[in-house]
Amino acid sequence: MSTINCNNCNHVFSSESNYYSHYLTVHKSNSTSIKKILILGGGFGGITVLREIEKNFKKSKVEITIVSDENYFLFTPMLPQVISGLLHPSNISTPIRYFCKKAKFLQAIIESIDLDQQLVTIQRSFDNKMRALEYDYLVLALGGNTNYFKNHNLEKHSFSMKSIEDAIAVKNHIILMLEHAAQTGNYELQKMLLTFVVVGGGFAGVETISEINHFVRHSISKFYPSINPKNINIVLISSKERILPEINEELSKKAWESMEKAGINILKNTRADDAGEEFVMLNNGEKLPCATLIWTGGITMNNVVSELKCEHGESGRIVVDEILRMKNRENVFVLGDCALIKDSNLDSFYPSTAQHAIREGKLIVENLKALFKNEKKLKKFSFHSIGVMAIIGNRTGIATIRGYSIIGITAWLIWRAYYLAKIPTLGKKLKISVDWATDFLLTRDITLIGTIKKKKIHFIHITDNVPSIKQQLSSNLG
Template sequence: MGVVLYRAFGVSLSRLRNGVLYGLGVGMVVLVAFAIPVSMAVIAPAAAGLVSEDPSMAAPRPEPAVAITDSAISHAIWGVTAGTVATALTRRLGANYRCHRCDIEFSKRPTYAEHVSRMHGSGAPLLRRILVLGGGYAGIGVLRRLQREFEDSVDTSITIVSEDNFFLSTPLLAEMATGHVEPRHISTPIRTFCRRARYYHASVESIDLDGRSVMIRRTVDGKAVEMRYDHLVLALGGQTNYYGNSSVEEHALTIRTLEDALALRNRIITMLEGADQEDGAAEQESMATFVVVGGGFSGVETAGAIHDFVTESAERYYRNIEPSAVRVVLVSAGPILPEIGELGPYAERAMGRRGVEIIKGAKLVEASPHAATLDNGKIIPCMTIVWAGGVRASPVVAALDAEHGAGGRVSVNECLQVAGRPEVHALGDCAHLVNARTGRPYPPTAQNAIRQAAVAAHNVASAVRGRGSQRRFDYASAGSMAMIGRRDGVAVLFGLRLRGVLAWLLWRNYYLSRLPSAEKRLRVAIDWLVDLYVPSDVTRLGNILDRRRRP
């Protein structure tokens, strides 16, 4: 029906407002043209006949006005429901008018017609070009807001470039690596967001701020393509910071990408399979020992998830592994979870009770295929090291002709603009911005990236439209939370300290709500529900091996 209405009258039901109005209209038409006449001409006489034959069936009759009001309300509810369903089906069937040459779509036929005339008619079109680099929380957040802002502006083009063709919910990577959720349930194709924008599956090679151009390299064939812009959004995220330690870079696994999580899962299962076949006590313990480096959110959550997965799997499936041989060691240069203050010691105690060994005040100085060496002289025999020790900007961002902060991040002002480049906005892990409240840089977290995306999108839209109003980013975190094991967590929310099952539920609900679509939220919720009653799966995912040398 949505397609028919659009083709015949130019009415698009892909907008919820139009769908609801359409449903209400249909409901009222059905009421006036069908329900009332049938009630008066058919139902009422038939009821009167039945009562005349059997007086016991008589019942009080409501006033006509009351009866019509009740019927109108029921038809309105039916209409709103039908209109909402029509909108959902219209979006699913793609009734939005799409320009296949430009790979973008519009919700109104007049806008589409104007686009065709301007872009594909005679003469060179004059466009205001917005280029978004990066497909994480920051980049996708900006993209979605800009598309809403310029949905009917045919003189504005929006392009997004990302090396991965999916958006990844990175806080759930540890859950994915240990089998609590499926990989595709925490990853969403970027093209599902691109209604008004065009997507390029490519890596960013270089950025010329003076020439307002970006050189990208297509993934499919490696071809270099130059893209020009009028407004640039830098949201390229970050990379693992090894702090110049080549042995750690060569031998340690990381937990920043979907590939990292898959590689970690395969490594854990491979080590358990090998330990189960090993008769030597020392060799078995080395295979069943997992060292996680980093006392922040990522390191703590990864260590907790690995411990639960390994101990449960060893007990259920790998009966030849001695329980005492299984070790999960968390190494931290400072205190555990300093971001949550007084709850850090609780997290340390809780993880210790579960069996996680915690070594504080130590740094990893050397990693090898068979051991982790700390700066305090301690050597831990192990064949799996997970590095969660820090983040730095990508080489492309670090090479920009601009002022930089810690880790190579590009420095921005409170409006998220690069100094001296008002047409360039940077946010997320690649931006360095000092919090005026604390005097420290904003941490590279998903929470900050989500908030910065709203500010950056508003400021870019204002600049494109020539309004000149720039919003400042001044965000006081409502709290922090971490999952430290199965049904256990810590959280600080508006000054309230929570721990245990309640904090664990809060963590799950928050990150469930941050998934980009109802479909993904439903899939992850089902994964978690099944995980409550079904033991961990130790299926090794094909031949996806970690990118580094096998032990």
């Protein structure tokens, strides 16, 4: 951050601390009766908190603000189905404003958090101006970033799988590889273009490779007669002895067998150590020629979280107490992938999943309600999921529910029913059902969408609507 431009009054500051003292003396609101709840992050954690607050704080004197860098909530478990053209991207995303009745939404990048001053600095994307937001209660749900373990080549030459843009980019790239492969009779080149590698044996990796496998084989059989299907090479790289460590060993073995039968080549105890435009280098010294590498190999914290002055644990996540509060900060709640929460029953940490983020969000709002009623006793977090499930192929899934293991079409149907129920709006539920239903009748779409032009509007100078300091002092800017 070089200079800071206050968006309330246009003054420029050379440091964050100067800006904060200016904000606190000139702009800080004087109202103490209206409490401010600030939610950071519009993913599973942040949106659950927002929805629960909207339900439970209808009559309370409270100001709710949610900030996120995207204007939508993304339903990540269905992201792999966007790659395979099964679902339309907008059907798995819901605008955050849809959930805001009392709350205010700001699409902006969160730059930093000052826990002592109780201020969060955000940056507007169109003119890069900074703005400080005050809070009485802070809810931190900033998720995580893809972890490339500081390997620049892996980051540069692979796709990540976190956002809608990622899924669209991977889908486009796969189709482009099929178009290229259809035009070459060179065996080596065709094999390289038709090698699709996913790194990571967890849920995201397994579901992504399974969708790619089906999409590639299906599309080639329908539309690419000049491609020899024997040249297709779909590879999943797992650093562990087995895939899906969250499920029991027997089911993991069955999932492995089913995926291999469908044509996926799984490399166990293997790591990707390096990559270039046309290859991935494995830790056993093998150089695997491939034009498509997708990385789902773990998460790390973004700068806002890692620079916070608090206790950090495994992968840089924030250590919280049983109430889900940051240690020594009673008004800061942390949840989801950026929180490290100890499961005292198992003496381990709760996994980073959407299921957990949702449960944590619900508990935080229950405790906020109690705090607003001046109740002293707050609830501790305890949750044991009744099951986990994943899609591992065309009409094939695996699930463990209350200790029972299921594999095949039944698990696949349970997956669809469960996740469809979790989609937040009726409209999107209907659209997804239509996408799924038409898949029984129609072929997958192989339209190659070209580069999408994005016009940058940085550094626009708006001078005509900047209120005077006097006006700002008399009204809390929206």
